[in-house]
Amino acid sequence: MSERLPLMAGNWKMNLNHLEAIQHTQKLAFTLADKDYEAVEVAVLTPFTDLRSVQTLVDGDKLKIKYGSQDISAHDSGAYTGEISGPMLSKLKCTYAVIGHSERRQYHGENEEIVNAKVKAAYRHGILPILCIGEPLEVRKAGTHVAHTLAQLEGALAGVPASDVERIVVAYEPVWAIGTGEVATPEDAQEVCAAIRAKLAELYEAELADKVRILYGGSVKSSSAAGLMAKPDVDGALIGGASLDADEFVKIVRYREQAVG
Numbered sequence: 001m002s003e004r005l006p007l008m009a010g011n012w013k014m015n016l017n018h019l020e021a022i023q024h025t026q027k028l029a030f031t032l033a034d035k036d037y038e039a040v041e042v043a044v045l046t047p048f049t050d051l052r053s054v055q056t057l058v059d060g061d062k063l064k065i066k067y068g069s070q071d072i073s074a075h076d077s078g079a080y081t082g083e084i085s086g087p088m089l090s091k092l093k094c095t096y097a098v099i100g101h102s103e104r105r106q107y108h109g110e111n112e113e114i115v116n117a118k119v120k121a122a123y124r125h126g127i128l129p130i131l132c133i134g135e136p137l138e139v140r141k142a143g144t145h146v147a148h149t150l151a152q153l154e155g156a157l158a159g160v161p162a163s164d165v166e167r168i169v170v171a172y173e174p175v176w177a178i179g180t181g182e183v184a185t186p187e188d189a190q191e192v193c194a195a196i197r198a199k200l201a202e203l204y205e206a207e208l209a210d211k212v213r214i215l216y217g218g219s220v221k222s223s224s225a226a227g228l229m230a231k232p233d234v235d236g237a238l239i240g241g242a243s244l245d246a247d248e249f250v251k252i253v254r255y256r257e258q259a260v261g
């Protein structure tokens, strides 16, 4: 099995203006030490308006924190009012773009075709997608959550070559666990993350699937991180609310120091 560097990524959602973003990133930078970054990749996924400020800090102080956006346009330029393009994000040296978050699927009508086009747009400009997939509560209750999530994965990756997919990050985010305080059990997370890896092996190759980092997202806190990370197919977390508290986020990054709860 290849060594996958765990990724702890904070999705700030629509929180923190650019001044708050500077303060928050500086606090993370002060607290995190080289040994933290050796053990875990740390990323912040910020509102578009924060990216320049975060980039300036990261570049200026040579911080090891990675950063990225929460969305990306499927188009590269042109008459798309309100959109932010891949070239704009790569100019800001974004490593990542979150694509297909359930909040965008729910509130902005993003379907599989749009998600697929955004994944391709990210790769065109050297940005790595953090592709979000996961089932709503009614699907979980019906017991078809694995099939639902794998269909989203397949749709998002249609026509995307192996050379791109081997660097993707997939985030399994069951919708019922997002912002609800109801974290999935480590077993629930493992079931779907393992199925995602198996699907990647089927669509591409086992060797590729072995390299891809699969995160869990949904009400992750420092008290639940170690238990989730103990599972073999969970390679990190996408953290919403808890990432807005720098001390709590650092505790998640240092999950190895927490009890398996």
Ligand SMILES: O=C(CO)COP(=O)(O)O
Residues within 6 Å of the ligand: 011, 101, 173, 177, 178, 179, 180, 181, 217, 218, 219, 220, 238, 239, 240, 241, 242
């Ligand atoms: O949606 C999420 C991360 O993308 C999870 O959000 P919460 O951690 O606030 O539940």
